[in-house]
Amino acid sequence: MDRQGRIIRPNSDLGSGRVKQYILSKGRKLTQITTFCPAVIGPGPTHIYLIEDRLLTMVDTGIPTGLAKQAFYYWRNQRIPPKVRDLSDQHSELELATGLKAAGYSLKDVELLLISHGHLDHFSMSRVVLEKSRARVMAHLLDTDEICNPWNMAKEWIMSRPKFLAMGVPLPSAQSSSAWGMSDFSLKVDQPIFEEGWLPMDGYQSKFIFVRHTPGHSPGGISLLVGEEDDREKILLGGDVLLHPITPHPDDLATYLNTLEGLERLKDVALVLPGHGSNIRDLKRRVAFLKRYHRHRLYLTYQACRRPRSVWEIATMPYYFDIPVNPCEFNPLAATEAMVHIRLLRQARGLHLSHTEKGVSYFQSSGEKFDQVYERAREIIGQRAPSFIDPLR
Ligand SMILES: [Fe+2]
Ligand SMILES: [Fe+2]
Incomplete structure (x- = not known):
């Protein structure tokens, strides 16, 4: 496997728009398409993956630019940089479609849509894919509330307000917070995942994509080990569980650290491709860093x-x-x-x-x-x- 990958299309000055391709065993391609999501105030551009298996499988879809502006800047009363404010609200959608075309595909080719976890920056652009394709949607059962419930953002906001008050956090005005309930990016999960193993695909079982349940960043987070069983150089798609240079945000720290220990024991991982940021070439080293980092923060x-x-x-x-x-x-x-x-x-x-x-x-x-x-x-x-x-x- 070529760990460097081949850049088909470079990033724009926003740090997104890039298309990069990796060749795995039997010449199968894994394509990474980077789409806009704000850095510093947010996790940075979201990577979307396309895997050539028996079904053409897309992993995550990113966030529409219009929603990213709302969620990261306007609803939080944050100053928005002019170059983000001036972006078209459909910028990420365009990056996805253009990226697919550069890699030789189109939206209608997608047959399976796999959501790594139920956070907006990973699934909220899915309708763009589903409007053009007949892709079936899969996600872990434990994140289906976030993905399928149109009122989830409003519910989360209402439930989190008293928690933030108890933490002593200054809250934004009630007027801006009511906007959280007004957007619906939900979608139907056709087939929930509830056990680890080779990915089921329409009555057939993939022998190329192995699903690991990796909770701790979200309850239903999954990571995908891509490669045939005897491949000595597999790719791990880590979602938001393994990131670099930013550190993933745990929703439950004990579970997250337990997940890291499970990932550390994986064999034959030549490269980790994350949901945001840079590739990770040394899985064990990154896990060791993250464990030290959280120990220090506990201290x-x-x-x-x-x-x-x-x-x-x-x-x-x-x-x-x-x-x-x-x-x-x-x-x-x-x-x-x-x-x-x-x-x-x-x-x-x-x-x-x-x-x-x-x-x-x-x-x-x-x-x-x-x-x-x-x-x-x-x-x-x-x-x-x-x-x-x-x-x-
Ligand atoms: Fe996330
Ligand atoms: Fe994310």
Whole structure:
């Protein structure tokens, strides 16, 4: 396998639009098409993959540019850079169609659409594909609420408001937040995935795409091992579970770290192709980095709570994130990132709820050595079976 791949079309100055192709065993092609999604305020351009199997399989579809502008800038009251504001709302759709054409396909050729996980930046452009093709849609059962329910964004917003208030996060105005309920990008999942194994395809089983359940970034996250069983150089499509240079955001840290340990044991992975950012050439090295990174963030969190702290006080501490978080601006990802570290420390009995004040919760550390607390956290991580039902949740 050629790990470098061949660039068919370069990126624009927005960092998207690129088409890159990899040749796998028996000359089968795997194509990566990069489509617009904002960086810094968002995860950066989304990679879409096309795999030549018995059915032409597309993995993820990206986010429409109009929705990306709304979700990352307008609904959060963030300043939008002029070059993003001036983009056509159909820019990502055009990049996908142009990218497919450059690789020798068109939207109508797609026969199977596989969603790596139920986040907007991965599935919300699917209707563009489904309007032109007769593709069947597959996704893991545990993310079907996010993908299929037209009211999911509104539901998530309503449910998250009290949580953010308890974290001490400043919320955007009610007027802008009501917009979250007004967009419907849902789609029907024709066939949910609920077990690991070779991908089922219309009464036939792929011998080229193997599905791994990799929860922790989202409950129904999947990764795909691409290559025949005896290939010594396989490609892993990691969704948002393995990213570089940004670090994936865990929705449940213990489950995420357990997933990383499972991925670390995979054999014959020559290359990881992620949902955003750069390719990962050394899987074990990236996993080792991510484990160290979260251990350090647990340590910072634990040390900061020597006196009672709210989630938002932790998230806005200097050096907690590479990019300083403005304590006065709504930033849901920064808050939930701090929250998942607090949650694992609480599960390991290293932190406890000290008190609440004006509806905001404050946490305090146990006063033990951090290594003792971390040892208990490691036990919890080890108990997280990568299965559907997490008994500790
Ligand atoms: Fe994601
Ligand atoms: Fe993503």
